[in-house]
Amino acid sequence: MLNIDAMPKAELHLHLEGAPRWSTLRSAHYKHYSVELPETPPWHASGFRFADFSAFQRLFKQYIHPWLQTPNGYAELIHDVVDGLLAQNIRYAEVVCVPSLLAMHGASPDYFWAVLAAEVERARLQNCIIRIFVGLIRTHSVEAAIQVVKQTRTRSLVAGYDLLGNEIGYPADAFRPAFELAREAGKRLKIHAGEMMGPESIEYAVETLGIEQIGHGTSAIQNADVVALLRERQVTVEMCPTSNERLRNVGSYQAHPILALDDAGVHVTVNSDDPTFFGVNLNGELTRLVTERQATALDLKRWTQNALRRAILDESTRHQLIAELEAWCPN
Numbered sequence: 001m002l003n004i005d006a007m008p009k010a011e012l013h014l015h016l017e018g019a020p021r022w023s024t025l026r027s028a029h030y031k032h033y034s035v036e037l038p039e040t041p042p043w044h045a046s047g048f049r050f051a052d053f054s055a056f057q058r059l060f061k062q063y064i065h066p067w068l069q070t071p072n073g074y075a076e077l078i079h080d081v082v083d084g085l086l087a088q089n090i091r092y093a094e095v096v097c098v099p100s101l102l103a104m105h106g107a108s109p110d111y112f113w114a115v116l117a118a119e120v121e122r123a124r125l126q127n128c129i130i131r132i133f134v135g136l137i138r139t140h141s142v143e144a145a146i147q148v149v150k151q152t153r154t155r156s157l158v159a160g161y162d163l164l165g166n167e168i169g170y171p172a173d174a175f176r177p178a179f180e181l182a183r184e185a186g187k188r189l190k191i192h193a194g195e196m197m198g199p200e201s202i203e204y205a206v207e208t209l210g211i212e213q214i215g216h217g218t219s220a221i222q223n224a225d226v227v228a229l230l231r232e233r234q235v236t237v238e239m240c241p242t243s244n245e246r247l248r249n250v251g252s253y254q255a256h257p258i259l260a261l262d263d264a265g266v267h268v269t270v271n272s273d274d275p276t277f278f279g280v281n282l283n284g285e286l287t288r289l290v291t292e293r294q295a296t297a298l299d300l301k302r303w304t305q306n307a308l309r310r311a312i313l314d315e316s317t318r319h320q321l322i323a324e325l326e327a328w329c330p331n
């Protein structure tokens with residue numbers, strides 16, 4: 001039996017506000033609001049699928065927003081996300097956050113960034129490197145995205161930006177001015193693409209916008225040319241199988257294209273997206289791939305190597321992490 005707990009892991013696609021453990025969220029709601037939430041919510045049940053994307057988004061309003069309105073809510077949330085990464089032996093994580101969510105509830109940006117910086121440092125001291133990405137929301141205006149980049153691009157804690165949210169009706173090309181500002185500041189760019197839309201969304205992000213790191217990319221499998229493009233450009237694809245299953249972006253978990261894209265030579269990685277609401281963290285995702293899709297230790301190692309090769313690390317740290325992964329699975 002594979003010892004997934006002991007495996008040194010990397011996760012490139014994790015939303016801060018969708019990552020606290022349910023047990024912690026539940027305690028926080030009880031502490032702040034005397035509300036008793038179920039020990040396991042119905043949407044964590046195996047086989048559960050959301051009616052649509054907005055049904056999933058409503059959970060943020062119902063469970064995360066009230067927590068953020070409490071004086072230490074954000075600090076409690078971030079602290080728990082870091083504890084969750086450490087508990088899973090995740091050695092490198094790219095975490096995307098939406099600072100405007102906190103601003104909406106009246107907190108100052110300085111408070112947010114100070115709490116986040118302290119937690120990133122706490123993780124570093126325990127051998128977990130966290131890189132922070134700021135989310136640009138497709139359904140907000142392009143002007144709002146430009147504003148967010150202008151307000152945050154001088155912060156050293158910001159490694160880059162990730163375009164996210166509802167893909168349908170909000171094409172990435174409109175956000176070009178925001179991407180240009182980010183690039184000028186030396187920041188990395190990622191785009192959630194091919195999650196809700198077809199392969200043309202991925203092709204546009206890679207071919208026209210020059211993006212090398214795609215969130216989801218699930219629909220690439222529908223077009224052999226797009227698969228070839230991802231392989232040739234060595235694009236890193238941040239795949240989130242349980243998220244795609246629960247949000248109906250794939251026909252079923254068994255039909256998820258991670259194995260097919262991997263076979264085609266695409267640099268896939270495994271990620272949990274919003275574990276608070278999908279009920280499966282990175283350890284759980286890897287375990288599911290082993291038990292339900294017959295992934296092997298070598299597969300898990302290759303997918304983690306793909307993540308570490310893209311990771312924002314100095315070369316000696318990268319080599320050290322890859323060597324630790326080799327030691328976990330020596331052949």
Ligand SMILES: [Zn+2]
Pocket residue numbers: 013015164192215273
């Ligand atoms: Zn995502």
